[in-house]
Structure formats: C-alpha cells, structure tokens
Amino acid sequence: MPSLRARIDRGDILIGPMALIGSPVVIEIFGHIGFDVLFIDTEHAPTSPYGTELEAMIRAAAAAGIPAIVRPTEPRPGAILKALNFGAEGIWLTHIQTPEEAQVAVAACRYPPDGSRSSVPVTRAARYGVEPWDDYRQRVNREVLAMPIIESAQGIPER
C-alpha cells in the first residue's frame, strides 16, 4: 500500500475519523471499514502522548492498514519523538502561532541534517533496526507529515 505521503503527492483526497476514546479496537474497526487516514488525539483525550497506550493504538492502525496522524498535547520534541518512534506517519503540531515556532516543531519531525529529531534505530517505526538506518532515516525525513495547526488569530497566514 502506498504511504500517506505518496497518496498526498499523487493528489488523492483523504478522509478519516479521529480516535478520542483510546481504544485499539475502535481503531481497527476504522481501518477495516475502509477510511483513508486516522487522527489519534492525545491533546483532548485520556491517552498519554508518551507511553505504550499510544503505541498500541498506532500498532492497531498499522494492523488494520490505516495510516495514523497523531496530535501530541504540545509540539514538544519529546512528545513528537515518541509518536514518530511508535510509527505515526504524521504529526499535528498544536497551537503554532509564528514561523519560528513552526520551524522548531517541524525540525523535531526530521532527523539531521534536515532537522533535530533524536536518532536511534531500535524503534517500532524503524522496524527495530531491521531496516538499514540510512534507508529508514531518508525515507521518514521524506515521508513524515509535519502539520502545523493554525488555530489562533495570530497564526493565520497573511491575508
């Protein structure tokens, strides 16, 4: 199946629901029923952006063939790193108001030299080191969606 990035690049319209309940079962249903994409929220949900609960939800999405975009509670590098290491294909970057904030948050989604994401090959997203590191690093730097959310008047682009 093409990646989320590949489907976007070829111009597909992609529609999918948000998971707030925190249930891998619900996420599997969303995937098997045929949605294009899944949004996993940790900002307004009981799900922690850091632990195995989020990992289980992302694993359920993968099992059901639906790419997961995660919204960490804040656009902090540590929370972004967890979601990406678990296998999220996109990150919602909350409450971005300035280009500088966007640059820092987007950089946290990319490995050096393109960004500042902390490097380790033994993660779920890197198939625990089975995928050659350089291949993996280049692939995810190209494919991970960094998605600054415009959700304040200050953040609205110049009109």
Place this chain on the structure above:
Amino acid sequence: MLQFGPFDLATDLGVPPGNFHGTDSEWIDPQLEDAFKACARAAEKHGIGLSTVAWNAESAERQIEMGAQVILMGIDLVILQQNTAAVLESANALKRANA
C-alpha cells in the same frame, strides 16, 4: 502540510465554531471562512497541501472545493453517542408500541 484548526480558532476569534455533531447544515462563520481561505492560499503558495476538519459531508465538500486535501470527518466518541442514541430511540419506540 498545513492543518486548519477551526475549533480553537473560532474561540480565539470569538465566533461560533460549527457543530461537532454534524447536524447543522450551515458551515462556519465568515471570519473562519476567510481564515480558511488564507490558509489555503498559503498552502498552495508553498506547495504543502491543506488538511482540515469537517462536521459533515456538505462541509467537507465545500472545503475540498476551497483547497483541502486531507479531511478529519467523524469522531469515535460522537459516532458512539449518536448511534447509541439511535438504538435507544428505537428501543423506546418499541416499548411504546407494546405498552
């Protein structure tokens, strides 16, 4: 990809955010629409694409026409609530018919 976040944005602008339950056929406040169009223009200018949130299919279609490519539509909690209410309504109707 840029993500349009209408709920917090509406709160910040002091306008109605729309209807989470998708039962309101009206889209969003004109100020939100202006903000959406500004995001769509910026996304197109930089070639990064635009993602958004739709309360219902009508809203989604309108936002696709204005440049959205990825759309959040449906929330598990709301789907559960709406379908549970529908089941309860059927159960109550059955009880009334057999009272």
